[in-house]
Amino acid sequence: MNRTVVHDTFVLERSYPASPARVFGAFADIATKKQWWGPDEFDKDAEHELDFRVGGRETLSGTLPGSGSETFTYDGVYQDIVAGERIVYTYEMTMKGRRISVSVATLEFLPDGDQTRFVITEQGAYLDGLDTSAQREEGTNELLNALGTYLEKAI
Amino acid sequence: MLKYSGELDLVFQALGDPTRRALVDRLAQGPATVSALAAPLPMSLPAVHQHLKVLEASGLIRSEKLGRTRTCHLDLTMLDTAQTWIESRKAMWLRRLDRLDAYLASLPPEEPAPDNRKGTST
Numbered sequence: 001m002n003r004t005v006v007h008d009t010f011v012l013e014r015s016y017p018a019s020p021a022r023v024f025g026a027f028a029d030i031a032t033k034k035q036w037w038g039p040d041e042f043d044k045d046a047e048h049e050l051d052f053r054v055g056g057r058e059t060l061s062g063t064l065p066g067s068g069s070e071t072f073t074y075d076g077v078y079q080d081i082v083a084g085e086r087i088v089y090t091y092e093m094t095m096k097g098r099r100i101s102v103s104v105a106t107l108e109f110l111p112d113g114d115q116t117r118f119v120i121t122e123q124g125a126y127l128d129g130l131d132t133s134a135q136r137e138e139g140t141n142e143l144l145n146a147l148g149t150y151l152e153k154a155i
Numbered sequence: 156m157l158k159y160s161g162e163l164d165l166v167f168q169a170l171g172d173p174t175r176r177a178l179v180d181r182l183a184q185g186p187a188t189v190s191a192l193a194a195p196l197p198m199s200l201p202a203v204h205q206h207l208k209v210l211e212a213s214g215l216i217r218s219e220k221l222g223r224t225r226t227c228h229l230d231l232t233m234l235d236t237a238q239t240w241i242e243s244r245k246a247m248w249l250r251r252l253d254r255l256d257a258y259l260a261s262l263p264p265e266e267p268a269p270d271n272r273k274g275t276s277t
Contacts, residue, residue: 008241014252018259026255036258037251100240120248126240 006126013119020109021084023116027107028052054081058089070096076105085109101126169213174198175206179229182216186228189218 016023026032030050037048046062060074076091087107093100103124110117169175178192193203207227210216218227 006238006241010241010245012245012248012252014256016256016259018262019265022259022262022265023255026258036254118252122244122248124241 004128007124008126009121009123011119011121013117015112016116016118017114018116019084019114020111020116023118024084024087024109027087052078052081054078058091072096079104099127165213166215169210169215172206172209175210178203178206178210179215182227182229186226189225189227192227 046060048060050058056078058076063071073094076089078089080088090104092102101124103122106121108119193200216227217230218225
């Protein structure tokens with residue numbers, strides 16, 4: 001197998017007309033989080049568990065869309081939680097039994113008048129797990145679909 | 156809000172059309188001639204050529220002319236695996252942020268303004 005590591009950081013930002021406490025609250029327990037978090041491409045029929053405290057875990061596992069029985073897993077640990085202000089967690093993902101990434105995600109809930117500026121920063125080491133032509137093609141098709149869906153909404 | 160490099164802008168633009176996505180889907184199965192690509196589409200050959208041109212400009216596909224036949228194939232180097240994966244995660248977050256927006260909008264109005272709670276402990 002080709003061993004590769006690609007490092008990347010991306011930042012997404014959005015403003016919500018709600019207090020930081022309320023936006024933070026949407027992440028703070030599984031019942032609330034399930035109301036908006038998914039299902040998404042990767043979470044369809046997934047098992048989702050959440051233990052929201054420092055050192056607590058969040059796990060998701062399921063079947064890759066359109067793949068029959070190929071599995072993915074998500075395993076995260078909450079590293080830092082400041083109520084209403086900040087959440088930092090680390091997570092790894094596997095696909096078909098191979099580790100494909102290890103990441104740090106930082107969520108910041110910043111007061112901005114009567115709104116909340118919500119900033120997500122994801123820093124990741126993306127590993128060689130996807131680096132076979134078949135998986136590459138599959139991943140590409142998925143991206144194309146995801147981009148298409150996203151663009152249809154965005155335009 | 157979200158910035159893409161110029162290359163990815165072209166890819167996004169190229170994929171922002173159902174016909175071009177259908178062409179890419181078809182080419183994901185393997186190379187094909189322009190006439191084979193055009194056959195199932197309800198449009199003229201020049202229109203298909205136009206779409207292929209946009210895809211080629213984005214780097215998503217390449218084509219070669221052999222005699223009178225032009226053959227197209229996907230060029231996956233444009234969409235590096237890691238880049239692909241990173242972009243799909245961003246797209247996933249964007250969908251989640253939309254749903255979070257809808258969820259927050261569905262909640263009853265908040266009572267105390269955040270500012271009132273601070274500095275009123277005395």
